[in-house]
Amino acid sequence: MSRRPACALCLVACGVLLAGAPAAAAPKRITGKLSRPGYTVIAIAASGKGNAARATPGFSLRPPAGRVTLHLEAPDGVYAGPVVVATGKRGKRAIVGVKAGTRLGLVRINSRGGYAKVSRKLARKQIDRRRWARAKKGVPIGAGRFGLVRSRVGRSSPPGDLDADGIADPLDIDDNGNHVLDRYESQGGARAAGRRGGGPVATAAAVFTGYFLVLAVNDDGSVRGRLCPNGGEATGTWPADAPPPIVGKSYLLKVDFRSPTDATVLSVSGPVADGCPAIAHVPSVTPGLFLTLKDTVNANAAALTVADLDETLSRRGFLLIQGPAQPDATVELDCGGARDPGNPGGWSGGLSYCTAGGTGRAVPTPAPGTPPRSWPLAFPDCCDSDGDGFGELAPLASEEQPCMTRCVSAFFSPGATADQIGTGDVLNWRVTQDGAESQFPTTLPDVVATVPALVSYRDGAGNSATVSYPVPPPYVGDDPDYLGPYEGPYQGFPIARCPAGAPPPCVEGDVVLTLEFWRPQRAAIPGAEEGQWTDIGGLVYSPGLSGPWTPPFDQQRSAPSLPRCDPDHLSTTDPHLTVAPSMHPFGDGYGFRDSAADRPADPANTLSFSVNVTRCLGRSPESGENVSMWLIGRLGTSAEGTGGATQELLFTME
Numbered sequence: 018m019s020r021r022p023a024c025a026l027c028l029v030a031c032g033v034l035l036a037g038a039p040a041a042a043a044p045k046r047i048t049g050k051l052s053r054p055g056y057t058v059i060a061i062a063a064s065g066k067g068n069a070a071r072a073t074p075g076f077s078l079r080p081p082a083g084r085v086t087l088h089l090e091a092p093d094g095v096y097a098g099p100v101v102v103a104t105g106k107r108g109k110r111a112i113v114g115v116k117a118g119t120r121l122g123l124v125r126i127n128s129r130g131g132y133a134k135v136s137r138k139l140a141r142k143q144i145d146r147r148r149w150a151r152a153k154k155g156v157p158i159g160a161g162r163f164g165l166v167r168s169r170v171g172r173s174s175p176p177g178d179l180d181a182d183g184i185a186d187p188l189d190i191d192d193n194g195n196h197v198l199d200r201y202e203s204q205g206g207a208r209a210a211g212r213r214g215g216g217p218v219a220t221a222a223a224v225f226t227g228y229f230l231v232l233a234v235n236d237d238g239s240v241r242g243r244l245c246p247n248g249g250e251a252t253g254t255w256p257a258d259a260p261p262p263i264v265g266k267s268y269l270l271k272v273d274f275r276s277p278t279d280a281t282v283l284s285v286s287g288p289v290a291d292g293c294p295a296i297a298h299v300p301s302v303t304p305g306l307f308l309t310l311k312d313t314v315n316a317n318a319a320a321l322t323v324a325d326l327d328e329t330l331s332r333r334g335f336l337l338i339q340g341p342a343q344p345d346a347t348v349e350l351d352c353g354g355a356r357d358p359g360n361p362g363g364w365s366g367g368l369s370y371c372t373a374g375g376t377g378r379a380v381p382t383p384a385p386g387t388p389p390r391s392w393p394l395a396f397p398d399c400c401d402s403d404g405d406g407f408g409e410l411a412p413l414a415s416e417e418q419p420c421m422t423r424c425v426s427a428f429f430s431p432g433a434t435a436d437q438i439g440t441g442d443v444l445n446w447r448v449t450q451d452g453a454e455s456q457f458p459t460t461l462p463d464v465v466a467t468v469p470a471l472v473s474y475r476d477g478a479g480n481s482a483t484v485s486y487p488v489p490p491p492y493v494g495d496d497p498d499y500l501g502p503y504e505g506p507y508q509g510f511p512i513a514r515c516p517a518g519a520p521p522p523c524v525e526g527d528v529v530l531t532l533e534f535w536r537p538q539r540a541a542i543p544g545a546e547e548g549q550w551t552d553i554g555g556l557v558y559s560p561g562l563s564g565p566w567t568p569p570f571d572q573q574r575s576a577p578s579l580p581r582c583d584p585d586h587l588s589t590t591d592p593h594l595t596v597a598p599s600m601h602p603f604g605d606g607y608g609f610r611d612s613a614a615d616r617p618a619d620p621a622n623t624l625s626f627s628v629n630v631t632r633c634l635g636r637s638p639e640s641g642e643n644v645s646m647w648l649i650g651r652l653g654t655s656a657e658g659t660g661g662a663t664q665e666l667l668f669t670m671e
């Protein structure tokens with residue numbers, strides 16, 4: 018769980034959306050007819066604002082701005098690609114810009130290719146050629162792969178599509194074209210990706226993009242403001258080349274946080290809005306999976322089947338939803354589909370796990386021993402006060418959260434298999450402020466399908482084991498399940514102190530564990546990746562030690578409290594790992610940063626590091642004492658392992 022303010026989390030989720038000027042009058046409708054029924058047409062402006070309309074198969078859609086790009090969502094709620102309105106440069110360019118008021122006529126869907134094309138030639142004045150995409154034979158290069166494609170970011174990108182691959186930034190899982198999922202770029206992935214070239218990838222400590230409301234301009238020229246919509250106040254230096262700050266207006270800032278007290282503003286754009294913009298209310302969504310040794314799934318374990326992985330994902334997988342919760346704004350989640358006309362109260366189409374009557378369950382904060390499927394709120398049905406079928410986030414908010422004011426830091430259990438949840442799922446956030454609704458369509462980049470899995474351990478004192486999955490009874494090494502019932506008895510892997518003369522990383526008299534493990538996986542992204550499962554690269558692995566039993570629950574941080582090891586308690590000779598003393602500026606994270614890129618799952622690819630248990634705990638465990646270890650593979654926005662992929666292990670002192 019992050020201890021950063023909720024708004025900072027949102028900054029990450031908001032990405033590099035550039036804001037456009039607000040339209041004076043409501044733009045005229047765009048109409049057309051799709052070649053197939055059941056799809057939804059989404060118009061997106063450069064600001065990230067969208068509007069969605071279901072096609073029957075005709076559609077009439079009021080665009081959020083005078084110039085937009087159009088995208089399709091399939092009947093099952095998954096992104097189905099951009100609409101191409103013209104081509105150029107002998108098919109090396111696709112034009113995707115449409116002006117308000119345009120009648121498109123018939124739009125042919127190519128579902129295999131992941132795009133659609135208007136079937137007649139449109140008049141020049143109806144299309145916007147500034148919204149172009151790199152293309153092959155007239156098909157945008159990002160089509161059919163959710164935007165995960167190498168694409169150079171030029172000096173003049175088309176509005177709202179930084180890497181010009183035809184997939185609008187908020188829908189693009191790799192919006193800077195470096196072939197690294199943007200989710201993993203706020204930590205190790207960015208550096209690795211930066212070396213390979215691609216876009217203007219952050220190589221600094223931690224770059225966050227977000228909205229900043231100017232409260233005052235001081236006599237000395239410094240600017241006081243706060244992070245939108247409800248974050249902390251800060252005073253700082255406004256860059257000399259930036260547009261002059263106007264009190265009461267918000268700006269999009271890119272900030273490099275080297276530490277909580279040392280931040281540098283890299284760029285300013287705007288003003289974006291009077292007050293905070295609606296987009297600042299859009300939450301972040303981080304997938305997580307949390308398993309003990311006994312329940313562990315990993316695609317590199319030969320004896321585990323796809324059915325095993327799916328069963329575990331649907332029973333134990335969760336999404337961590339973090340965002341602001343302000344009384345003056347309502348945030349709803351639209352997962353596609355519509356009310357079923359033939360079945361009052363029923364819902365047809367959209368994502369099975371977050372539409373009315375679906376499998377989703379939620380809880381504001383999970384306590385120890387509460388498995389995901391027992392979480393008390395059936396979402397969205399729990400939380401739909403206006404009965405429109407879209408669940409509201411406010412009922413998931415809590416005062417006991419790690420942010421400065423009321424916020425959402427909720428857990429959501431989709432109850433879905435890898436076929437039912439994953440890359441490209443369209444999550445359309447509807448934010449209502451001052452009686453006006455704005456939509457912000459986004460796509461889910463991925464879902465963690467498995468956890469890091471211990472392959473072997475040794476302690477330098479003669480104890481070692483190689484694990485085979487599924488682990489047979491009596492489940493030696495199985496830790497009490499934090500998100501599950503207590504079952505016991507438990508017996509950890511045996512450990513002992515290093516004897517005199519044992520080679521490094523052993524230290525005489527200390528307990529030093531060396532672990533070898535597999536990376537966690539996500540489902541391979543269709544159209545962009547080989548194989549069925551992808552070993553996730555770029556994570557930070559943190560061994561969280563606790564003794565004995567399950568770590569205490571920290572109410573204030575609404576997270577399990579794990580002692581952290583200092584960098585000098587950790588060591589590795591693995592060429593892919595470096596000791597990461599601080600993962601990001603708002604948390605004192607630590608661990609091992611993985612430099613490997615995503616690649617097809619392979620049992621030959623393991624990671625290895627050592628932990629000096631004695632020095633990390635501040636003492637050696639007593640004879641017979643149990644030591645829990647949470648092997649946490651952290652994603653970009655989760656500092657404490659409540660998001661991300663975690664394996665819980667147990668060791669017992671001889």
Ligand SMILES: [Ca+2]
Nearest residue numbers: 164189191192
């Ligand atoms: Ca892209």
Ligand SMILES: [Ca+2]
Nearest residue numbers: 180182184189
């Ligand atoms: Ca793009």
Ligand SMILES: [Ca+2]
Nearest residue numbers: 191197198199
């Ligand atoms: Ca990227």
Ligand SMILES: [Ca+2]
Nearest residue numbers: 401403405407
């Ligand atoms: Ca609602």
